[in-house]
Amino acid sequence: MAGILLAATSLACILWLFPGHVSSETTPGDLPPTVIPYLSAGVVFLLAVGLVLQTLFRDTGEELPVPSKSVLSDVLFASAATGVILLAFYKAGFLALAIPLTAVTMIFSGGRNRLVIALVSVLFPLMVWLGARFIFGVYLP
Structure with missing residues (x-):
């Protein structure tokens, strides 16, 4: 569940938040201001997909522990x-x-x-x- 929520949030950032709210103007020789937000959201998305895949293919045969x-x-x-x-x-x-x-x-x-x-x-x-x-x-x- 957490992986799906993280993936959805990072996709919302990539597709909606960053294009509408992060300036794409850049000066010569500088990185565009969108590089770090897109890079970090992309890393979060990839890690979230890995979390979902790990959860789907878990083969331990035991139930998940419930926190006290x-x-x-x-x-x-x-x-x-x-x-x-x-x-x-x-x-x-x-x-x-x-x-x-x-x-x-x-x-x-x-x-x-x-x-x-x-x-x-x-x-x-x-x-x-x-x-x-x-x-x-x-x-x-």
């Missing part, structure tokens, strides 16, 4: 928390939310070393913010 309720509740909680944080980025700013989001993600993923969590949670968002600002000229909110 704790796994599903963890995924729902993480998805809801991430959605709220992403919606709050424009109000609070990138650094104010990226630092705690990185720390919570590391803790949620099983990280236990407090020094590593603190250093990565501060340094990684700061490097992303500085790189976006000074290398790419993009001002993050």
Whole structure:
């Protein structure tokens, strides 16, 4: 099911989203802006087809495992928390939310070393913010 959904989404991007919303104008010597979107959607489509084929030709003779309720509740909680944080980025700013989001993600993923969590949670968002600002000229909110 996931492979079919991914394949349909990538085809929708290739056939509808990119032609209508990605500029095809290019300057001499540059790649057209459509190269990366089409390339990434094409890779997703090929991987989705592989996922569908793997599912169709599976010959294990055993049923697929059903995730426990704790796994599903963890995924729902993480998805809801991430959605709220992403919606709050424009109000609070990138650094104010990226630092705690990185720390919570590391803790949620099983990280236990407090020094590593603190250093990565501060340094990684700061490097992303500085790189976006000074290398790419993009001002993050």
